[in-house]
Amino acid sequence: MIPPGLIMMLAAILIAFSRGHMRTLIVLAAPLLTLYAVLQVPDGVSLSAHYMNYPVELIEGSPVRRLFATVFSIMAFAGGLYAFKTARNAELAAAFAYAGGAIGVAFSGDLLTLFIFWEMMAIFSTLVILMGGTEKSRAAGFRYGVIHFLGGVILMVGIIGHYLGTGSLEIMAMKATDFSSWMILIGLLINAAAPPLSSWLADAYPESSATGMVFLSAYTTKTAVLTLILLFPGEKILVFVGLYMVFYGIMYALLENDARRILSYSIVNQVGFMVTGIGIGTEMAINGAAAHAFAHIIYKALLLMSAGVVLHRTGKSLCTDLGGLFRTMPITALCGIIGALAISGFPMTSGYTTKTMISEAAALEHLPVVWFLLAAASAGVFLHAGIKFPWFVFFQKDSGMRPKDAPWNMALAMGLLSAFCIGLGIWPEPLYAMLPYETSFHAYKASKLVFYLQLLLFSGLAFFLFLPLMRRTRTICLDTDWFYRRAGKALALRLSRGLGALRAGVMAILSSLWGSMGSGFDGLVGQQKRLAASWSIGISALWVLAFVVAYAVIYYLRAM
Amino acid sequence: MSEQSPHQPDPELAAHDEQPHWLVRPSTIRLLWVVFVAILAGTVAAQLFVKPHASFGIDGWMGFAAVFGFLSCAVMVVAAKLVGFVLKRGEDHYEH
Numbered sequence: 001m002i003p004p005g006l007i008m009m010l011a012a013i014l015i016a017f018s019r020g021h022m023r024t025l026i027v028l029a030a031p032l033l034t035l036y037a038v039l040q041v042p043d044g045v046s047l048s049a050h051y052m053n054y055p056v057e058l059i060e061g062s063p064v065r066r067l068f069a070t071v072f073s074i075m076a077f078a079g080g081l082y083a084f085k086t087a088r089n090a091e092l093a094a095a096f097a098y099a100g101g102a103i104g105v106a107f108s109g110d111l112l113t114l115f116i117f118w119e120m121m122a123i124f125s126t127l128v129i130l131m132g133g134t135e136k137s138r139a140a141g142f143r144y145g146v147i148h149f150l151g152g153v154i155l156m157v158g159i160i161g162h163y164l165g166t167g168s169l170e171i172m173a174m175k176a177t178d179f180s181s182w183m184i185l186i187g188l189l190i191n192a193a194a195p196p197l198s199s200w201l202a203d204a205y206p207e208s209s210a211t212g213m214v215f216l217s218a219y220t221t222k223t224a225v226l227t228l229i230l231l232f233p234g235e236k237i238l239v240f241v242g243l244y245m246v247f248y249g250i251m252y253a254l255l256e257n258d259a260r261r262i263l264s265y266s267i268v269n270q271v272g273f274m275v276t277g278i279g280i281g282t283e284m285a286i287n288g289a290a291a292h293a294f295a296h297i298i299y300k301a302l303l304l305m306s307a308g309v310v311l312h313r314t315g316k317s318l319c320t321d322l323g324g325l326f327r328t329m330p331i332t333a334l335c336g337i338i339g340a341l342a343i344s345g346f347p348m349t350s351g352y353t354t355k356t357m358i359s360e361a362a363a364l365e366h367l368p369v370v371w372f373l374l375a376a377a378s379a380g381v382f383l384h385a386g387i388k389f390p391w392f393v394f395f396q397k398d399s400g401m402r403p404k405d406a407p408w409n410m411a412l413a414m415g416l417l418s419a420f421c422i423g424l425g426i427w428p429e430p431l432y433a434m435l436p437y438e439t440s441f442h443a444y445k446a447s448k449l450v451f452y453l454q455l456l457l458f459s460g461l462a463f464f465l466f467l468p469l470m471r472r473t474r475t476i477c478l479d480t481d482w483f484y485r486r487a488g489k490a491l492a493l494r495l496s497r498g499l500g501a502l503r504a505g506v507m508a509i510l511s512s513l514w515g516s517m518g519s520g521f522d523g524l525v526g527q528q529k530r531l532a533a534s535w536s537i538g539i540s541a542l543w544v545l546a547f548v549v550a551y552a553v554i555y556y557l558r559a560m
Numbered sequence: 561m562s563e564q565s566p567h568q569p570d571p572e573l574a575a576h577d578e579q580p581h582w583l584v585r586p587s588t589i590r591l592l593w594v595v596f597v598a599i600l601a602g603t604v605a606a607q608l609f610v611k612p613h614a615s616f617g618i619d620g621w622m623g624f625a626a627v628f629g630f631l632s633c634a635v636m637v638v639a640a641k642l643v644g645f646v647l648k649r650g651e652d653h654y655e656h
Contacts, residue, residue: 247636250636250640251636251639251640251643254636254637254640255640255643255644255647255648257651324584326583327581363615363616368615368616371615371616372616372628375619375625375628375629375632376628376632376635376636379628379629379632379633379636380632380633380636383633383636383637384636398584445613446610447610447611447612447613448613450603450606450607450610450612450625451612451613451619451625452625453603454603454604454623454625454626454629455625455626455628455629456629457596457599457600457603457626457629458600458625458626458627458629458630458633459629459630459632459633460596461596461600461630462629462630462633462634462637463633466633466634466637469637469638469641470637473648474650474651475644475648475649475650475651476648476649476650476651476653476654477643477644477647477648477649478647478648478649478653479647485654486654
């Protein structure tokens with residue numbers, strides 16, 4: 001039994017040291033091998049080992065785990081195809097190791113294994129962002145890393161507490177009832193880009209390269225969705241968290257000028273739908289969340305590929321700079337439109353056949369508020385991503401630019417994912433068959449079809465009527481990252497200046513004392529005196545810890 | 561990042577078309593609006609034949625999704641505008 005994640009990680013090492021056709025071969029073959037290995041994983045634990053006296057289950061299969069690992073592998077293939085001609089070795093290697101980490105999480109049988117792969121993802125995704133190669137991507141990657149390592153520590157605290165409380169590291173459904181389970185939930189939610197730290201996503205992803213962002217969009221938030229399905233199905237608070245994310249994403253995307261940042265906010269929006277579904281927790285809702293994650297990974301990658309080609313060809317991604325590109329980039333525009341229709345859940349696309357399951361679950365559970373909010377949000381998705389993205393990038397006004405269309409490999413990758421978007425929209429049964437629970441869900445009932453067509457098309461009408469209100473400006477929108485990028489930084493600078501002044505003052509006093517007292521100073525630090533008294537080790541350790549933490553916090557905030 | 565890109569458009573390629581692309585001619589846009597409005601009307605008229613399914617009563621009314629979708633978008637656009645007054649900053653806000 002070869003662990004599927006291991007194939008990707010070995011490939012990552014090989015990619016780092018290979019070039020030319022050899023590298024291309026590895027980039028394209030490894031994800032396909034991984035996909036094969038994923039489909040071979042049987043239900044139940046099939047690989048276990050011992051790590052420091054703890055039994056760890058490296059591979060545990062189940063339908064939902066295979067579903068996520070399958071789409072992770074497909075995504076690695078499409079991403080590799082898209083990126084292999086332009087991406088640097090280090091970026092591709094980091095992206096493949098990152099994908100391997102995600103597949104490792106998907107098959108983790110216990111919390112310790114999960115944590116290890118979780119942290120690998122944090123490390124390699126940070127590297128992917130840093131490979132953006134600009135000063136901005138360096139700073140954003142640093143902020144991203146700090147948030148994710150913080151999330152990792154919180155998750156670790158929860159896992160340790162859970163182990164001490166229950167004596168088990170088994171992955172099983174739980175409720176957020178005590179300190180440990182809350183810590184685990186918070187750790188997972190940080191990776192899902194839930195409030196209050198949602199801002200890390202739109203802060204960091206758009207600073208990565210055109211190719212790097214395609215990988216980033218797929219793994220971190222969706223492994224969080226999978227682990228929430230495994231650990232917290234039916235946890236009611238997730239309904240509120242999810243609905244907040246849905247509308248947060250829409251609001252910020254509507255105000256955003258950078259096309260790739262618009263798509264980042266819409267990741268939070270879409271993950272919000274999934275988190276809401278997990279919170280509802282019925283079989284239909286969990287199926288909906290899992291199916292939607294599968295479809296989302298594909299159409300979001302497609303949208304980012306389309307935006308990535310534009311960035312690659314023009315060097316621009318601000319709506320105010322773009323427009324009219326459909327003339328010379330018909331393939332990129334068409335693929336972008338297909339992705340945009342899919343994210344909006346337009347009939348005949350994968351978004352329609354998957355997202356409507358979550359709404360249906362809310363209807364079956366008689367949750368009118370949730371159902372109406374999800375319907376409003378579906379309209380909002382068409383508004384903020386479905387029309388806004390293609391309109392401002394490819395139509396809107398004539399920017400005067402006449403860039404070439406996508407290079408062949410990028411066009412092929414987009415074509416593949418477009419085929420998935422439409423294929424799963426017309427023929428969703430193979431996807432339904434892979435879902436965690438059996439389903440007889442019917443997406444194409446006539447009444448439902450007419451309902452969603454009306455909802456979406458009239459949202460389109462609203463878009464064009466309110467267009468003057470949505471004129472793009474060269475602005476950004478403040479988010480919670482302001483607290484650590486501005487407020488925290490100012491505080492840290494003031495603190496470190498204050499501490500510096502304090503130290504100088506103390507040194508001055510001591511040296512003048514030294515001068516005036518001469519050997520009298522001995523009286524202060526001699527045997528048995530206050531400053532020379534021995535402290536217990538525990539107290540000393542506590543002080544050292546406090547200083548190290550304070551130093552680390554000030555250092556991080558300054559560096560941000 | 562836009563300043564550092566090597567991929568500036570070639571001015572030769574960016575020749576100003578004498579004749580605007582057929583898709584952006586006013587006559588085409590007028591036609592697109594007519595077709596769009598006809599489709600909109602069609603989706604509402606379709607509910608004369610396909611009885612709307614009601615989960616919560618009101619969602620079974622004819623044309624409910626049309627009104628609900630349009631109004632939701634109107635509320636979100638206006639709400640975003642208001643949020644923008646408070647939270648919008650220049651794009652170089654974090655750069656100094």
